[in-house]
């Protein structure tokens with residue numbers, strides 16, 4: 001994320017519903033007056049300030065509203081706790097390009113571009129709150145509208161998560177039958193990535209929603225549990241070279257929308273490029289790391305050591321208790337737990353147990 005995008009994100013969090021700053025902005029909106037507010041009393045900002053007066057009072061919504069009634073800008077400390085200046089005229093470089101028309105908004109955009117600090121406007125005529133950071137500009141959405149977008153995204157996430165559960169059960173069964181194809185792997189990773197994207201979209205809404213987003217945050221937590229580690233396990237199981245795990249995770253996250261719907265792009269990311277679509281029906285052997293992660297109380301270091309020694313799930317299934325004991329940290333008791341769990345998982349995937 002760029003520095004400006006990161007700064008914008010913190011500014012949106014600072015003025016989420018439930019904060020004093022947002023309370024002040026809403027009072028200004030309700031009062032049909034406007035405001036020009038700078039977040040952060042930095043040297044760069046001070047060099048653009050003329051006139052007005054300094055003060056050092058705690059930021060409250062009511063004070064912000066009163067001070068914004070005066071002409072000019074209000075400056076707030078970088079920690080958003082104090083109002084440091086009011087009634088200030090801002091004098092940014094007039095040669096800086098601005099696409100705004102009114103003086104308040106032109107000044108805000110130029111100040112943000114010149115100093116990199118977030119600048120907020122409340123438009124008296126349009127009754128909208130806008131945040132400027134560097135070249136970025138964002139108009140705040142009413143909490144009700146944000147809530148309905150977040151709820152819609154949450155419904156989608158719920159549906160996708162259900163489908164992913166089904167995909168993962170199918171993958172587990174096919175893995176045990178040594179008949180997974182590239183298509184199943186790519187489809188599962190595709191769904192996992194879509195889920196990650198919806199999750200991150202909802203997290204963005206939650207940051208803007210502040211205290212209004214509590215219930216959605218709880219539901220999101222519930223749905224997201226373990227998703228990231230499960231995705232990493234599937235990649236580990238199928239990636240051609242385990243050294244490229246991090247790059248693969250990043251490449252998957254960076255795929256544009258068009259490439260994400262193309263299963264070939266996803267196969268290529270895990271090191272299995274395809275020439276034509278029938279290549280997707282090629283069978284592929286899992287390493288069995290996800291299966292090992294389902295063995296109760298098995299530490300990650302042992303999962304890694306076992307997987308370094310035997311590189312496919314088919315090999316793991318044939319291991320005897322004696323074989324397993326060759327791994328450091330695996331005694332007879334742990335070896336029998338691993339073997340039992342592998343056998344149980346294999347049995348659970350048999351046609352008699354599954355029904356197909």
Ligand SMILES: Nc1ncnc2c1ncn2[C@@H]1O[C@H](COP(=O)(O)OP(=O)(O)OP(=O)(O)O)[C@@H](O)[C@H]1O
Pocket residue numbers: 034035036070071072073088089090091101102103104105106107122123124125126
């Ligand atoms: N350079 C500046 N420094 C501080 N305050 C300013 C500056 N320019 C404008 N303002 C404040 O903005 C107020 C409104 O100005 P103007 O109507 O031109 O802005 P606007 O962008 O059209 O905003 P609105 O949508 O609220 O009308 C001014 O009365 C003044 O208080």
